[in-house]
Amino acid sequence: MSQPGSVKLENIVKRHGSFTALHGIDLEINPGEFFAFLGPSGSGKTTTLRILAGLEPVNDGRVLLDDVDVTHVQPGERDVAMVFQSYALYPHMTVAENIAFPLKMIRTPASTIESSVKEAAAKVGIEHLLARRPGQLSGGQQQRCALARAIVRKPRLFLLDEPLSNLDAKLRVETRAELRRLQRSLGVTTVYVTHDQEEAMTVADRLAVFMEGRIVQVGTPKEVFLRPANAVVAAFIGTPPMNLMPATLADGQVSLEGASLPISGVQVQGTRDVTLGVRPGDLRIADPVQRDPVTPDQGAPARGIPARVEFVEDLGDSVIAILTVGSQHIKMRLDQHADLQEGQQVFLTFAPTAAHLFDRQTGERLPSA
Template sequence: MIALRGLTKEFPGGVRALDGLDLEIADGEFFALLGPSGCGKTTLLRTIAGLETPTSGNIWIGGTEVTSVPPGKRDVAMVFQDYALFPHMDVTANIAYPLRIRKVPRARREARAAETASRLSLSELLTRRPAQLSGGQQQRVALARAVACHPRAFLFDEPLSNLDARLRLEARTFLKRLQRELAVTTVFVTHDQGEALALADRIAVMSAGRFTQVGTPTEVFQRPANTFTAAFIGSTPMNLLPGTAGNGALRVAGAVLPLPGGIPDGPIVYGVRPEYMDLSPTPRADAFAGKVAVVENLGTAHLVTLESGEHLIQTVVPEGAEPSPGTAAWAVPRPGRALVYRDDRLVFPCPANGANR
């Protein structure tokens, strides 16, 4: 288990990259740190690794406090965004390097490197140097180097970001299978919410050095705890529309919608994902009226953007059902799929336990 208590990191000039973070990552869990550039996720990973010293707070790995322990003695393995392979060493030497540092005898470390390489389909590449490898092969060598030293935890800093789209999908599946087989606690930093949703057992969404939500992929996707998380999570941005609650209804962007129980009168923000909206060619009181501004081809579906007064409202429609630009249309929220925020906190449906952090 990895545990953080009150972890804070300040850089010169008063820049607070981490702001009093508390977190527990379970033994064997695949945990993703997700957020935009500059949110503090890489700083947090480097602090867990010992490459950054916290200003205050404590870190435990496997029940042992390691806040002041140097990186080499924390028994963690880190895979960097650029793989950080030694260009003058072949694949065997790169994989075995952490064992060499630990003064493992040469025969043993080369045997361990060969065993790990076989597991990651690298056996035919052992005598090559990094310049002779593709990006996907270099990524597997970096993973093999981490696996070979049998660490207590893996720390991944956007290891897939340098791969092209197809290789990223293949590497994502490979990485998840490998982590499941090894059952090693893994902390994975990414700005790609698709990667986080696909790989992680739990996700911590970060903004300005704080966690905006910690939960399972299902929780953060279906019940984002605040509008930042709602806007950040999802391959297409969630529609977030200002409105008012009162007189038994929600009034949002010209539509009159059912008022869920327990929401007091006053201003609200109404959220619904484009995937949970249907398009009607005829007027409806419970729909958002607009004119089709843009139609984007997503392959098996189309993303339709409506201009509705001062708002842009998006909905996803099936292949072959896309309207023509300039036509009138009504976007209909599906029952049970809408979210309501008050004072930037989810009030309907009720957030899952632990969602608001």
């Protein structure tokens, strides 16, 4: 078996005519790591994966596998296996023949092929389906066949392009756990492309967030969730994603919609226009008795942000409330016992440490104290 490979991308630029798909991608992936490329459609993640596989040429930059420059090396000579979104199985071949195909291409002895096919099929739980053809398989079984075909050659790099997107929701959840188990048992470096941030957060050791042909943040799922580098990442990560609201920061407090709330952990001098980010699960209903009412004489700020409940989604184990704050909609997650009514006026608050602050103009996260 090949040793798990390290990956290094240096200033990768990819153009399609006048359109630039990748704007100088720099990235390092460690041997044996499960690494996810996460981003919306058109962000450049699949293009980057295809460049790694050797299926797309680059206009500038270098691709290194185990510190060897493979930028212009053919796909078949890179010791890389790829699972496509469509699975790309041969319909006229049996499952066993599909799995065996990569080994036949490199002229592996027939005796070795048979044992390797059985071993790969057993690893993904389809050893009882070897005589069937792809048309006789369910979507989940086809996906497992594609995985077995990829791992049978024991490559140093395993590339997965949205491999679960054709499965139903329940099967996706089950299969991603099996994928993680499989990757750990093989110890192979794995790069996984997805637009589903929950998928990336649950399977990856680390991930890169792609936006418009650039990597905007690299880190562990926990790091990216707890400290998004900018407002774009903050709005993309989380279910539901972070609420972002225009506010003013001064003297350790943020002010919006007549309310002024304390925040901590940000080092900024003077008054500044910011974007306040608060995750739906961090919002709380303020106690109306404790609220300082705004009066024309005093002008005292409320202790809670005024909001109106527009819609309540009961998810069984929790409740998602959609509220209007000023002119925008935000979301709040509460436990299943929450008693909110549509049309109700409430006041929202959050812990000082729960606030994420971003520069209003650049969108970048403000420096920590």
